[in-house]
Amino acid sequence: xxxxxKEILGIEAKPETGEVASEEEVEKVAEExxxxxxxxxxxxxxxxxxxxxxxxxDILAPLLTEMVEIVYGQTLADVWWxxxxxxxxxxxxxxxxxxxxxxxxxxxxxxxxxxxxxxVVAFGSCAATGCFxxxxxxxxxxxPAHESFVPVADVVKVDLAxxxxxxxxxxxxxxxxxxxxxxxxxxxxxxxLAGTTEGCGCDLQLxxxxxxxxxxxxxxxxxxxxxxxxxxxxxxxxxxxxxxxCGVCYVQCPRSWWPMERxxxxxxx
Amino acid sequence: xxxxxxxxxxxxxxxxKQIQKISQDGGIVTALLSFALDEKMIDxxxxxxxxxxxxxxxxxxAMTSEEILAAAGTKYTFSPNVWTLKEAVRQYGLEKVxxxxxxxxxxxxxxxxxxxxxxxxVADKIALLIGIYCMENFPFASLQxxxxxxxxxxxxxxxxxxxGKGKFxxxxxxxxxxxxxxxxxxxxxxxxxxxxxxxxxxxxLSTGSVGSPDGWSTVLTRTDSGDxxxxxxxxxxxxxxxxxxxxxxGLGLLEKLATDKKTKNQKTIDDRxxxxxxxxxxxxxxxxxxxxxx
Ligand SMILES: Cc1cc2nc3c(=O)[nH]c(=O)nc-3n(C[C@H](O)[C@H](O)[C@H](O)COP(=O)(O)OP(=O)(O)OC[C@H]3O[C@@H](n4cnc5c(N)ncnc54)[C@H](O)[C@@H]3O)c2cc1C
Ligand code: SF4
Ligand code: SF4
Ligand code: SF4
Numbered sequence: 352x353x354x355x356x357k358e359i360l361g362i363e364a365k366p367e368t369g370e371v372a373s374e375e376e377v378e379k380v381a382e383e384x385x386x387x388x389x390x391x392x393x394x395x396x397x398x399x400x401x402x403x404x405x406x407x408x409d410i411l412a413p414l415l416t417e418m419v420e421i422v423y424g425q426t427l428a429d430v431w432w433x434x435x436x437x438x439x440x441x442x443x444x445x446x447x448x449x450x451x452x453x454x455x456x457x458x459x460x461x462x463x464x465x466x467x468x469x470x471v472v473a474f475g476s477c478a479a480t481g482c483f484x485x486x487x488x489x490x491x492x493x494x495p496a497h498e499s500f501v502p503v504a505d506v507v508k509v510d511l512a513x514x515x516x517x518x519x520x521x522x523x524x525x526x527x528x529x530x531x532x533x534x535x536x537x538x539x540x541x542x543x544l545a546g547t548t549e550g551c552g553c554d555l556q557l558x559x560x561x562x563x564x565x566x567x568x569x570x571x572x573x574x575x576x577x578x579x580x581x582x583x584x585x586x587x588x589x590x591x592x593x594x595x596x597c598g599v600c601y602v603q604c605p606r607s608w609w610p611m612e613r614x615x616x617x618x619x620x
Numbered sequence: 621x622x623x624x625x626x627x628x629x630x631x632x633x634x635x636x637k638q639i640q641k642i643s644q645d646g647g648i649v650t651a652l653l654s655f656a657l658d659e660k661m662i663d664x665x666x667x668x669x670x671x672x673x674x675x676x677x678x679x680x681x682a683m684t685s686e687e688i689l690a691a692a693g694t695k696y697t698f699s700p701n702v703w704t705l706k707e708a709v710r711q712y713g714l715e716k717v718x719x720x721x722x723x724x725x726x727x728x729x730x731x732x733x734x735x736x737x738x739x740x741x742v743a744d745k746i747a748l749l750i751g752i753y754c755m756e757n758f759p760f761a762s763l764q765x766x767x768x769x770x771x772x773x774x775x776x777x778x779x780x781x782x783x784g785k786g787k788f789x790x791x792x793x794x795x796x797x798x799x800x801x802x803x804x805x806x807x808x809x810x811x812x813x814x815x816x817x818x819x820x821x822x823x824x825l826s827t828g829s830v831g832s833p834d835g836w837s838t839v840l841t842r843t844d845s846g847d848x849x850x851x852x853x854x855x856x857x858x859x860x861x862x863x864x865x866x867x868x869x870g871l872g873l874l875e876k877l878a879t880d881k882k883t884k885n886q887k888t889i890d891d892r893x894x895x896x897x898x899x900x901x902x903x904x905x906x907x908x909x910x911x912x913x914x
Pocket of ligand 3: 550551552574575576577578579580589593594595596597598599600601
């Protein structure tokens with residue numbers, strides 16, 4: 352199964368002896384790697400990120416049951432924390448949503464997650480950059496005072512950021528598999544991104560066009576998830592009324608960072 | 621490795637007379653996209669189609685050979701083809717998309733395939749990526765300026781543009797004009813000055829004019845799928861080939877131009893790094909192979 356998942360994801364599979372891996376071989380591979388304990392923490396997010404995870408239809412069942420052990424979460428598993436039930440130790444905590452500074456419970460929970468988890472992943476743009484929760488003004492029932500939402504890294508140390516509103520099902524699966532395999536090369540850009548908490552369409556202008564790096568390729572406009580970016584005379588034009596500050600356009604631009612080694616590996620070139 | 625990893629280098633052209641007539645060089649891009657469409661390897665292609673203004677292309681989803689043919693010919697200004705890949709998948713519902721891309725666009729597409737952060741189910745639909753060689757690209761206003769001011773002809777009268785033999789050429793119905801490339805330098809977009817890829821090193825196969833005689837193209841087949849498509853097209857008689865060893869000026873010129881581009885632009889990268897400006901590529905002293913594309 353591990354080999355099949357890797358094949359689906361285009362991640363190099365272990366050399367196999369026979370044509371098709373036998374059940375026993377699969378089990379052996381699965382046994383070789385201890386199943387990481389995963390927690391899913393839901394702060395101020397819309398559940399879109401975990402919905403995206405669940406869109407990995409082909410591999411979801413084996414991913415959740417054979418490759419990882421879900422030890423915490425309200426959506427994927429019926430486990431959460433209160434004063435009687437301590438939060439379990441986790442290898443990887445996927446944190447969805449930003450942190451509401453007026454919400455005592457969220458602040459307490461994220462600090463507890465940081466204590467209990469090996470790797471804290473800002474899962475999705477709300478967790479990574481604040482995304483559209485950056486625009487919150489409060490005044491809403493049932494919590495009128497809730498108006499200040501910050502990315503997770505503003506409050507606790509984040510190890511890995513996976514932006515996207517939501518992140519694509521593929522990047523989620525690739526990241527989980529890379530984490531299981533300890534493939535740090537693949538994860539490195541996400542480790543680097545953990546320090547980027549202020550994504551915005553204006554990054555294209557400030558960090559690419561103004562820096563004499565833009566080449567009008569259109570990758571930013573293709574990747575914008577709200578169609579806030581258009582190409583005008585070969586340069587990105589951002590409609591700030593549509594931009595939700597997810598940061599994906601800049602992350603996807605070939606002139607922001609360039610993973611040549613990984614691409615060579617993936618294409619075989 | 622100045623040309624990237626490739627399986628075979630050949631000189632080639634499309635056998636179809638109509639393609640030969642309107643394509644830029646050997647008509648390889650048009651012939652291969654049409655062939656891939658006929659063979660159902662792709663079910664549509666994103667090309668640099670005609671736009672509202674002459675010579676200012678707009679990316680277009682081509683669903684027929686006629687539409688692919690209508691996009692033949694090089695436009696020396698931006699056509700953000702990558703932008704339209706998502707539209708091809710979402711609005712047109714294509715499952716297997718083909719496209720043509722200059723090297724930097726190829727880089728955008730490959731990065732998106734390896735790291736599809738916000739790009740949901742598009743990466744797996746890119747079935748064919750034909751790369752074209754590229755030394756530099758011009759903003760549309762640059763093109764208009766040097767054609768009208770330096771060459772003294774209205775861009776509207778121009779029927780074909782070309783770069784070759786160290787010159788920028790334009791052809792009107794009754795004239796053939798050229799200026800040395802020296803005079804177009806400074807009009808290119810500055811992003812091109814840090815570009816280390818001349819021959820679309822990460823495409824499925826790449827093609828351009830350099831190395832082959834007029835009317836022919838130099839083709840580098842790269843991935844298994846690119847190589848196999850090309851061989852099928854040759855077997856089907858869509859494309860005819862000659863050995864690179866038998867044509868002039870040959871692969872040597874291509875290697876020389878690719879080396880020149882990389883050497884010059886690596887220096888710009890080094891200078892930028894020394895000034896503390898961002899650039900996503902490494903300084904020459906950090907690289908094992910100074911001609912590599914990162
Ligand atoms: C900006 C630029 C610079 C180039 N520089 C060189 C060079 O230095 N040396 C060299 O050998 N070749 C260069 N080329 C490639 C060359 O001009 C031809 O495009 C290539 O040889 C393909 O010719 P063909 O007859 O096979 O293609 P055709 O059958 O004529 O088809 C051309 C294809 O290119 C696409 N296209 C046209 N303009 C653009 C554009 N601006 N962006 C993206 N796609 C486009 C069209 O959609 C069409 O499908 C350059 C191309 C461009 C766009
Ligand atoms: S992705 Fe980057 S280089 Fe490409 S058009 Fe957008 S800003 Fe410019
Ligand atoms: S422009 Fe689009 S992709 Fe970029 S940050 Fe805004 S919403 Fe996100
Ligand atoms: S020189 Fe490089 S950056 Fe400039 S248009 Fe060509 S491929 Fe793109």
